[in-house]
Amino acid sequence: MAHTLLISPAELLQLQREHQRLMVFDCSFDLATPSHGAAMYLEEHIPGAVHADLDLNLSARHGAPGPSGVLVAGAADAPCSGGRHPLPNRERFAMWLSAVGFANDMQAVVYDRNGSTYCGRLWWMLKWMGHDAVAVLDGGLQAWKAAGGAVASGEEPAHFQTNFEIGEPLRRLVGADEVHQRLAHGGQTVVDARAGARYRGEVEPLDPVAGHIPGALNRPFTENLGPDGRFKPAAQLRAEWDGLLAGRDPAGVVHQCGSGVSAIPNLLAMEIAGYPPAALFAGSWSEWCSDPARPVERGG
Structure with a gap:
């Protein structure tokens, strides 16, 4: 299996x-x-x-x-x-x-x-x-x-060339235009995985504009892990995510971060907790803030 x-x-x-x-x-x-x-x-x-x-x-x-x-x-x-x-x-x-x-x-x-x-x-x-x-x-x-697993160092031998065939996507990708259009229509819940200070716009070390997408919730991706670096148990994640969503439809969740990378632990944590797969805004804040026509919210 x-x-x-x-x-x-x-x-x-x-x-x-x-x-x-x-x-x-x-x-x-x-x-x-x-x-x-x-x-x-x-x-x-x-x-x-x-x-x-x-x-x-x-x-x-x-x-x-x-x-x-x-x-x-x-x-x-x-x-x-x-x-x-x-x-x-x-x-x-x-x-x-x-x-x-x-x-x-x-x-x-x-x-x-x-x-x-x-x-x-x-x-x-x-x-x-x-x-x-x-x-x-x-x-x-x-x-x-x-756990006693072995480690190696240096380069590994090359593998034989294969012919990987692309299939139908099993996870949904959304773009900035779709996220922007849905801000006014409801049914969408953006979850921002960045640290609280970046989400609130107090600091911005990487992108030219500070703040977050209007209405976005904040769930720093590190909150999904325990002290040992493993994901928290499914029941604990479920309780925490239920609290964050507060009755919002999980099917409308769109995950984002700064550049579409650290949003994935949030997406993964939701699936571990038993929610259906959510969408990813891969361009995330770095794409969103590149267009001055897109609204920005600070505080929170």
């Missing part, structure tokens, strides 16, 4: 022992120093893991990934979202998946050492590509090591 939300270190070890069709992705990253992601991977990672870099592989920030998995500046395929970490074109992303040897019949396991901040991006993107068999390693590399 496929793992589609979370997987424990013990469950991953069992899959490895059973020689299941499996690919593990290390998504460790450092926003302040992007090159540190690759350095952390080379220092230690789960044996056999493929490194998935937020800037180079999971965003179209400098172009789109070509056949070798390297981003091609000026590629004709337009990104699928705006913001600081725009989603790459689905066809180009499929080329990267094929280049690293990922196939449609494989179980994907994604992890980082950043509280699931970055690996959630790949979890969501694979769902968006129509691939349901993808799970987040609960607790990340730290939990893996604590």
Whole structure:
């Protein structure tokens, strides 16, 4: 049976022992120093893991990934979202998946050492590509090591090229125009995953405008995790999210953050809590505030 939300270190070890069709992705990253992601991977990672870099592989920030998995500046395929970490074109992303040897019949396991901040991006993107068999390693590399899991260092051998086929999206992507249009019509609940001070507009270290989308609720993504870095139990998450939504229809939830990355732990937490999959505004605040015609709210 496929793992589609979370997987424990013990469950991953069992899959490895059973020689299941499996690919593990290390998504460790450092926003302040992007090159540190690759350095952390080379220092230690789960044996056999493929490194998935937020800037180079999971965003179209400098172009789109070509056949070798390297981003091609000026590629004709337009990104699928705006913001600081725009989603790459689905066809180009499929080329990267094929280049690293990922196939449609494989179980994907994604992890980082950043509280699931970055690996959630790949979890969501694979769902968006129509691939349901993808799970987040609960607790990340730290939990893996604590459970006695082995680590490796350096580069891993290259995998054989595959031909990953795109399926119907299993998660919904929305754009800034749709979010803007629905502000006046009700039925939409925007949930902002940024820290409270950024949400309220007291500070803004990354984007040119401070504040939030009018009417958005604030749920910092870190609130979904316990002290051990694992997601809180489903019942606890359900109670917390019920309190936040306060009777609002969960089907109308749209998740956002600064650039569409740290919103994913909120989206994932809602699913762990038993809610149906919610939509993602991948361009998030960095796209929203780029147009002065879009309204901005401060305080809260």
